[in-house]
Amino acid sequence: MDIVSVFSRPALRWLVPSAAAVVVIGGGAVAGTLVASADSSLPERSAAQLLVDVQSAKVDGLSGTVVESADLGLGAFANLTQGKGDLSSLLGGSNTARVWYAGETKARVALLGTQGETDVIRNGSDVYLWKSTEKTAAHFKIPAGADAKHRELGAASTLTPQQAADEALAAINPTTAVSTTGAAKVAGRDAYELVLSPKDAGSLIGQVRLAIDAEKHIPLRVDVYAKNATKPAVRVAFQQISFAVPDDQQFVFKAPAGTKVQESTAGEVKKGLADHQKAAAEKQERAKADASKSGAPKMIGTGWTTIVSAKLPKTDAADSQAKQLSGLTGMLPEVSGAWGKGHLFAGTLFSVLVTDDGRVFAGAVTPEKLYQAAA
Template sequence: MSVFKSRPALRWLVPSAAAAVVIGGGAAAGTIVANADPALPERSAAQLLVDLQNAKVDGLSGTIVQSADLGLPKIAGLTDEASGTAGLANLVAGSNTARVWYAGEEKARLALVGTAGETDVIRNGADVWFWQSSDNSATHLKVPAGAEHKPQSLPTGVPSTPQDAADAALAAIDDSTKVTTTGAAEVAGRDAYELVLEPRAQQSLVGQVRLAIDAEQHIPLRVDVYAKNATSPAIRVAFQQISFDKPDPQQFVFNPPPGAKVTETDASKLERDAEKAAEQHEKAGAAKLRGGGKAPEVIGEGWASVVTAKLPQAKGKDAEQVDGMLGMLPEKSGTWGSGRLFAGSLFSVLITDDGRVFAGAVAPETLYEAAAKK
């Protein structure tokens, strides 16, 4: 269960000379060490990256809590629970809880537990089950021998595991990232080292990303994302409880509850459906461009990058809904024109009156500068 398995490109980070370059902007790999408690041997940032790369466990189970407080305004129909988008509301200002069991690549289970019920993804050999208690429905498929269909996460709106969050954070490491260590931590009753990623770009709203790495098993136990100058994390994904004992095989056996609606499918059908959805999405995108939209572009690099696009003209009820939501956002204007700003502690989105959108993990001023140039 390696954090680097899904991103082989990350292997260049360690233990090569490139690792020494990203750590402290060229500092020797051994000069920056974790100020660990006496019970833990000192580990450099480069050594912790090696630990992450080589981490492998045969089994674990635990409870994961994802919490967020992005400092976003409440927008009716978008970020409020009354709108029926409680999942989104919790992702931007709330918490989610999940249980995880793992006993090898072919035995894994992830369950989201929420007020609306439970949603599970279960892999047991060739059998894969997707189950939702809210409507007592289940989808079952058989994985062909030798196939790589290994479900790693739940549908949209489900919290990531610390491993997934760490994977994304590590993918952002480049020469614009300062990598250090800071002390030891205790997560879910286990000793851990802390690896700290800090953007060098002044425009970035991200202050630090802190990874707590298990001192013995070397997997991420917690990932915290801090806004600049903040003392508490805007996003936290952490194990609340964890055991590295191999789970009972019965944890991966799923029997549909009485009355459940079961849909039988196969991996090849899912692939065809995914390809069809991608094709439809591509056609829809082309239609939007014909309607006045513009494909997204990236301005800048790394932590200071800004994504921009031209929106197609909304019509009818869609236009009314869009105008209603935008009307709740504060008005902004400048040499770039005028528009509305949707901003939180970690990102900003600018929607101009002429249909342009600028977004990034940057301060609004950076969006204004980008808008003035386009």
């Protein structure tokens, strides 16, 4: 799923589709009759009311510290990315970021790691991407009237509770039970808690819980629980937050000593956007043409238990990427069945099956579901 960057849209206004609220209010999903009260002094709110609150939320500014933690059952794989302070570190362990927001054209995210820091800053039409470990910064200006859809900016924004909850709410449909629970306290603020639960027993996801600020109506915390788990496998939460508008100096990039700044002209940016749009259109056409081919990825099932099926590209066994993939696959347990033989990764929230004949099946489902799809 492509994540739209916080720098190309109202970052703190929920982009929950209107249909999502309509589905819950109209009964398409199972909206629980329970109501939430984060505190005895707060009015009770139903699940449908909370969805409307979130959809209409708007703040002029905020700053805070966001902590993201993930225990996906990656084992040794998680150690490959921890502490780097870049976007790959979000896959495992605990990560911290500082965020600032002062309107649609002023935003900053600083992803902090023990080995480095990555900052993404937008100030008006100026956008900077700085990586401390590489001592480099990329600077470009957003052309007037153009949407900034830079992939790395979008990836950086997935650390915020807003973006994490966007994906959860996008899953609301008849396969989801929606309810509320009791009190929640996040970053010292009262919050209501909205609970999304898959109804399909084949899903590894037990619940997604959204803690919604009782006054400002933005998500302060998102927890994703594996089935039957008492602790979240993924948590994205504000540890500290202020709704005061940050000072303008927070959005002024000052290159540290020794940093090489790479400039992109407006013409280069416009050409890049045009090339990106052209490439996207061509990719879409190729996808349509290849849809009937055996090697094209296929979606099996719907909702929370959707499985992605694909064939690994044929490569020379001596190729470095092929060797790396073979090495990683070899670290996984061997499995077999009527579908053949292969290797299985069974995480807390998702499973991946790589068969010896070059097929891959992945989804937030039990291994048994993957075996059925592979048969």
